[in-house]
Ligand SMILES: *[C@@H]1O[C@H](CO)[C@@H](O)[C@H](O)[C@H]1NC(C)=O
């Protein structure tokens with residue numbers, strides 16, 4: 033009679049194989065939810081829904097670990113900055129603005145141009161594990177979005193900023209990135 037032990041490792045292998053499929057996606061999607069929940073609890077600038085939707089919509093985020101999520105959040109930041117700079121360029125080109133708006137839009141264009149440089153630096157810092165530098169750079173980008181938005185509120189003038197939604201998105205994405213960084217530092 034042949035001993036049956038060769039089927040035993042196979043059986044173990046099968047369990048591991050199957051469970052790796054079941055276990056990993058659940059764990060990873062929980063990671064987004066858990067991270068966003070923790071961030072929303074600890075930082076009033078992070079909104080759970082926004083954090084979760086943004087991260088989940090990003091390619092490959094379901095399989096990412098915390099380090100990967102951090103990288104994804106900075107990439108989202110970069111797309112946001114780039115897209116908004118392009119949008120402002122468009123606004124300046126395709127519409128006649130009065131002096132008040134023109135000046136502020138030009139200021140925002142400059143702020144977003146700087147933010148592009150800064151977000152590239154933040155990505156490099158992050159990949160080199162210089163998390164303190166990344167923290168400073170991401171904070172600077174959040175300041176840029178605030179400064180842009182505040183420009184439209186100057187002199188008690190509450191005329192609406194044409195960039196409110198975008199500035200807000202950028203700020204919230206920045207806050208999400210910062211919170212992930214904080215979690216990585218322990
Ligand atoms: C900025 O990022 C947010 C969150 O990922 C997204 O909902 C929004 O569409 C982005 N905006 C732009 C202009 O890319």
Ligand SMILES: *[C@@H]1O[C@H](CO)[C@@H](O)[C@H](O)[C@H]1NC(C)=O
Pocket residue numbers: 130132133186187189191
């Ligand atoms: C307020 O904003 C409007 C925008 O149309 C502008 O015409 C006006 O000059 C602004 N007033 C002040 C005090 O900046």
